[in-house]
Amino acid sequence: xxxxxxxxxxxxxxxxxxxxxxxxxxxxxxxxxxxxxxxxxxxxxxxxxxxxxxxxxxxxxxxxxxxxxxxxxxxxxxxxxxxxxxxxxxxxxxxxxxxxxxxxxxxxxxxxxxxxxxxxxxxxxxxxxxxxxxxxxxxxxxxxxxxxxxxxxxxxxxxxxxxxxxxxxxxxxxxxxxxxxxxx
Amino acid sequence: xxxxxxxxxxxxxxxxxxxxxxxxxxxxxxxxxxxxxxxxxxxxxxxxxxxxxxxxxxxxxxxxxxxxxxxxxxxxxxxxxxxxxxxxxxxxxxxxxxxxxxxxxxxxxxxxxxxxxxxxxxxxxxxxxxxxxxxxxxxxxxxxxxxxxxxxxxxxxxxxxxxxxxxxxxxxxxxxxxxxxxxx
DNA sequence: TACCGAATGATACATCATTGCATTAACGGG
DNA sequence: CCCGTTAATGCAATGATGTATCATTCGGTA
Numbered sequence: 001x002x003x004x005x006x007x008x009x010x011x012x013x014x015x016x017x018x019x020x021x022x023x024x025x026x027x028x029x030x031x032x033x034x035x036x037x038x039x040x041x042x043x044x045x046x047x048x049x050x051x052x053x054x055x056x057x058x059x060x061x062x063x064x065x066x067x068x069x070x071x072x073x074x075x076x077x078x079x080x081x082x083x084x085x086x087x088x089x090x091x092x093x094x095x096x097x098x099x100x101x102x103x104x105x106x107x108x109x110x111x112x113x114x115x116x117x118x119x120x121x122x123x124x125x126x127x128x129x130x131x132x133x134x135x136x137x138x139x140x141x142x143x144x145x146x147x148x149x150x151x152x153x154x155x156x157x158x159x160x161x162x163x164x165x166x167x168x169x170x171x172x173x174x175x176x177x178x179x180x181x182x183x184x
Numbered sequence: 185x186x187x188x189x190x191x192x193x194x195x196x197x198x199x200x201x202x203x204x205x206x207x208x209x210x211x212x213x214x215x216x217x218x219x220x221x222x223x224x225x226x227x228x229x230x231x232x233x234x235x236x237x238x239x240x241x242x243x244x245x246x247x248x249x250x251x252x253x254x255x256x257x258x259x260x261x262x263x264x265x266x267x268x269x270x271x272x273x274x275x276x277x278x279x280x281x282x283x284x285x286x287x288x289x290x291x292x293x294x295x296x297x298x299x300x301x302x303x304x305x306x307x308x309x310x311x312x313x314x315x316x317x318x319x320x321x322x323x324x325x326x327x328x329x330x331x332x333x334x335x336x337x338x339x340x341x342x343x344x345x346x347x348x349x350x351x352x353x354x355x356x357x358x359x360x361x362x363x364x365x366x367x368x
Numbered sequence: 369t370a371c372c373g374a375a376t377g378a379t380a381c382a383t384c385a386t387t388g389c390a391t392t393a394a395c396g397g398g
Numbered sequence: 399c400c401c402g403t404t405a406a407t408g409c410a411a412t413g414a415t416g417t418a419t420c421a422t423t424c425g426g427t428a
Contacts, residue, residue, distance in 0.1 A: 046407090064384070135330065145322070161338045162339060248414080267378090270416065
């Protein structure tokens, strides 16, 4: 991790990088974990799937399928059919290297592997869009308890949140401080 | 779905009826609560909003916006524009008399009011589609705890589940074993 | 009356996701 | 090596969900 990181500036649209973060290295390690996951599950990490994964992992955001499509088209000049991206995403979901955020119809890459069987929940920053995952064992246990208490046999649980990530939460609220909001 | 079928069991116009359940009365009381909720919040329960609410409340399912649209069109012969339904639903959401299920892009009516500030979670039956709500205080508390533990300032939490409702969970499973099509 | 704002209507478009079928790549057995 | 099977991809169309924009109506009210 060289502190003199050559920062990838090509994604001019993202307000990424509060805090410094070796993005290249982080994507590479994600890719390495993906290879392992695919290997373990006996699914093939094809070039297309890898490209899609890199696109998703290369943003810490949750990306919609069409956003992935757009970004890949911008890079390669060739626009895939939506179904191709969806199929690739299906494989990535099956391998467990990306997850879906139901409340956003979008997908994000695990950047920390889920060791063991522990369930996690996704937290989406409303300001910088970054997605982080936190352990959700207690949450899912509580959902199970609440369901069982009324006789409901829970088979699938969804839990996700949005708000401000640690970095954004501690930021001074510039707009308010400078009074620059034009309309109340 | 076969359009030829006279009886579209799942989405035909009414009676559901696991156990006995006075549907008319239940919709009326939902409507009464809706009136109160709209009054309390200073929002108007217009005829259109009421029609949409009746459609949603008249099913214990979660309905998609287009499903509401279809049902209303079948009844009145006039097909609204999608936006009209979405606007009505927005008002119903604002009044708190319907909720959205993120994982289904669908909406359902509260059939038991949320007394006090208590948060609830929706549980959707995979067999009969009925939605029930259960208290989710522990769940949301756990989400808050998990978020706070990593410095995330949670402002919106989504938790929902699917599985088998009490009625369906206790049904003999023979039907599944024999591959028979079953009805709620 | 004239005006204002909220609600609705109407058209179009944007976004999310799948179906069906044709084509190509990958791989193992003759 | 060829062939057959299966997985993966390409391609066109369509379904499903949701929004932007602008026009119109309607109820209150100054």
